[in-house]
C-alpha cells in the first residue's frame with residue numbers, strides 16, 4: 097500500500113485540455129477518466145497505459161514507471177542512448193504500430209505525446225525524465241505521463257548539455273529538424289530555466305558509441321555542437337585563477353623535481369595543471385602524466401571533465417584507472433587514478449617507468465595510500481635519477497678512458513629498487529592541495545620548493561551557529577529546510593558520517609516534505625557514500641529537473657576534488673567517521689570525531705564552484721578555532737598489516753626503517769608484523785612467504801580475508817568463502833528499523849544458521865540467487881537481456897524489502913563477489929563447494945579468523961584475552 101501511495105504522489109499528467117503549467121498530481125483512479133477524455137489522436141496509448149497500470153496495481157508491486165512515446169525513431173534512439181549512459185536501462189520497442197516507437201523505462205509503457213503547440217514539449221519530456229532520473233537514485237524513477245503530438249527532443253537535449261546561451265536551437269532546428277512539429281527555437285529555449293549540468297562527455301559517448309546516432313547527428317552537426325561547447329569551456333578555463341600563472345607553474349616544474357602547490361579550492365589545480373604540462377611537452381616518447389586521487393569518484397569525474405575540456409573521447413588522450421575499472425589506452429597521456437591503484441602498478445613496474453610526471457593530489461587527506469605512495473615515489477625518483485647518472489658515468493668512462501666520476505646524489509637510492517639496468521628519464525613529482533602543511537611536505541622532500549596559487553574563482557560565505565548544537569543530524573535537517581524554503585535556487589550538499597546516517601536523514605527529509613504545501617515539495621534527495629555502487633554514486637551528478645532542488649547527502653567521499661554541478665549550499669555539521677586502531681588489542685574501529693580545519697575548508701570549497709556559494713557550519717566559530725589544523729594521518733590510526741604486505745611485495749624489507757612522511761608507532765608496526773606472521777604471510781626472517789604471502793599480496797582485500805580464501809581452496813569450500821568474504825566486505829546486510837524491529841527479527845530468523853553468522857550471510861546470498869534463478873526459469877529465454885536485468889533488479893529490491901535486507905549492500909556484495917572470484921580464478925585456486933558439509937567451512941573459518949577468537953562467557957558475553 098505504501099508503495100502505491102508513492103506512485104500516486106508522483107503522478108503527473110500533462111494533456112491537451114489543461115494549460116501546461118497545470119501539472120496535476122492525481123491518484124491512479126483520477127488518471128483513468130483523465131485518459132478517457134483524450135481523443136483518438138492519442139496514438140492509442142490509452143489502452144496500454146490502463147493495461148499496465150492495472151497490471152501493476154493488481155500485482156501489488158510499487159513500481160514507479162516512466163515512459164515517453166516519441167514519433168521520430170532517430171530521436172528515440174538518441175534519448176534512449178542518453179538514458180542508457182545514465183544507467184537507466186531504457187527499453188526501446190515498437191509501439192502500437194511499426195511507424196511509432198515508445199521509449200519505455202522500467203519495462204513499462206505509460207505514455208502519449210504532447211499536443212501543445214508553441215511550447216517546448218521536448219523540454220517537458222526532459223524535465224520529467226530528469227525528475228525520474230534524480231528523484232530516486234535507487235533506480236525507481238517517478239511515474240510521469242507526457243501527452244501530445246510529436247516533439248523534437250534532440251534540440252532540447254543539446255540545449256541542456258550545451259547551455260541555452262551557447263546552443264542556437266532555431267538554427268539547429270532549421271538545419272536538422274525540419275520534421276519537428278513543435279517550436280524548439282531560441283524563444284522556447286530562452287524561456288526555460290534549464291541549466292547546463294550534464295556531462296558533455298555523455299553526448300560524445302552517445303555519438304561515438306552507436307552507429308545509429310550518426311543518423312541523427314551528422315558529422316557537421318557534431319562539429320557544430322563540439323565547437324559551441326569548446327568555446328564555453330575555453331572561457332571558463334581562462335577565468336580560473338590558475339590560468340594567470342600557467343607559464344610560471346610550468347617553469348617551476350621544469351626547474352624543480354619536486355614541487356608543492358597550494359591553491360584555493362576550485363582554483364583549477366586538478367583539472368588544469370596536467371593540461372598545462374602536457375601542452376608544455378612533458379609527455380615525450382609516449383610518457384604519461386599521472387594524477388592520483390584519494391577517491392574513485394574524484395578520479396572518474398575529473399577525468400571526464402578534463403577529457404571534455406580537451407575535446408577528446410574519454411580513454412584516449414585523457415583517461416582514468418581505478419580498481420576494476422580502467423578507461424585508458426595506449427594513447428592516454430593524462431591519467432587520473434586512485435593512489436591505491438598507483439601503488440598496485442608499482443608492484444608490476446617498480447620504476448613507474450611509463451610516467452614522466454606524477455601529481456599527488458589532495459595530499460592533505462593523508463590516507464594510508466597517500467603516505468605510502470609518497471615514500472615510494474621518493475625512492476623511485478632517486479632511483480630514476482641515479483639511473484640517469486649511472487648511465488652518464490658509463491658513457492663518461494667510455495669517453496674518458498675509464499676515469500669514473502663519483503656522484504653523490506644517487507648514492508642513497510634505496511636498496512629495494514635494484515641497480516638500474518637501463519636509463520629512465522627523471523620523474524617529476526608534484527604534491528597538491530588547498531589545505532596542506534607545506535612545510536612538513538617540503539622538509540620531507542629535502543627542502544622542496546612550495547608555491548602558492550593565489551585567488552579563488554567564486555566567493556563562499558561561511559555561516560556558523562550561535563550556539564553548539566546537541567543533535568547535529570537534527571540541525572542538518574532544519575538547515576536543509578531553511579535553505580530550501582528561504583534561499584534562492586541551488587542544490588544543497590550535506591556532509592554526514594555514514595550510510596546509516598544518510599539513509600536516516602533521507603527518510604526524515606521525505607517525511608518532512610509531506611508536511612509542506614504541494615508547491616514547496618520540489619526537493620529531491622541523492623545519497624552518495626563509498627559502498628554505494630559506482631553507477632549509483634554518479635547519479636548525484638545528474639541535474640535536478642527545472643524548478644526542483646536537489647539535496648545531496650554525502651560522506652567525506654564528496655569532500656575533495658569533486659565538483660557537483662549545481663551545488664550552491666554546503667551544510668557541514670563538522671563530524672567525520674574515522675578509523676581508529678588500538679595496537680594493544682589489535683582492534684580497529686570506526687569512531688565519529690570532529691573534522692580538522694583542513695577538512696572544513698575542503699567542504700566549504702564544494703560550494704562556489706560555478707558561482708558564489710554559502711557554507712553553513714553547524715557549530716560556533718569559536719569551535720572552529722579549536723579544531724586541529726590538519727587531519728591525523730590515517731597511517732597513525734589503522735591496522736598496518738595491509739600496508740606492510742604491500743610494502744613487502746614491493747621489496748621493502750625494513751618496514752621500521754621505511755622513510756614514512758610521519759612514522760606510525762613502533763607498537764602498531766610490530767603488532768601488524770606479528771599478525772602477518774601468524775597468518776603465514778611472512779617467513780621467519782620476515783620476508784613474504786611463498787606462495788601464501790605473495791598470493792595474499794595479490795588480492796585486494798584485508799590480509800585476513802585473503803588468507804581465508806587461500807585456505808578455503810584447501811578445505812574445498814572456496815565457493816562458500818567467496819560469498820562470506822563478499823558479504824563481510826559490505827556495510828550491514830540486515831537492517832532493523834526501530835518501528836518494525838520485531839518483524840525484522842522474524843524475517844532474519846528465516847536465514848539464521850545455528851552454525852553462525854557467516855553461514856547466515858551465505859544463506860541470504862544464496863536465497864537471493866535462487867530467487868533470480870527461479871525467475872529466469874519462469875521467463876525462459878528472453879531476447880532482451882536488459883529487460884530481464886531491469887525486472888530482476890525490481891524483484892530483488894522487493895524481496896529485500898520484505899526480508900529486511902539492505903538491497904544496496906547485497907548488490908555491492910554481488911559486485912565484490914564477481915570481482916574477487918575473477919582474481920581467485922586468475923591465481924588458479926580451485927573453486928569448489930563443501931555442499932551441506934558445513935564442518936569443512938567452519939574448520940576453515942577457525943583456521944583463518946583465529947585472530948578474532950573470543951571466549952564465550954557463561955552469561956553469554958564474549959571475552960578477548962589480550963597479552964601485553
Ligand SMILES: Nc1ncnc2c1ncn2[C@@H]1O[C@H](COP(=O)(O)OP(=O)(O)OP(=O)(O)O)[C@@H](O)[C@H]1O
Nearest residue numbers: 361362363364365366367368401530657659705706
Ligand atoms: N565536473 C565539472 N563540472 C563543472 N565544472 C567543473 C567540473 N570540474 C571542474 N569544474 C570547474 O573547474 C573549476 C576548477 O576545478 P578543479 O577541480 O581543477 O579545482 P581545484 O583547484 O583542483 O579544486 P580542489 O582543490 O577543490 O580540488 C571548478 O571550480 C569548476 O568551476
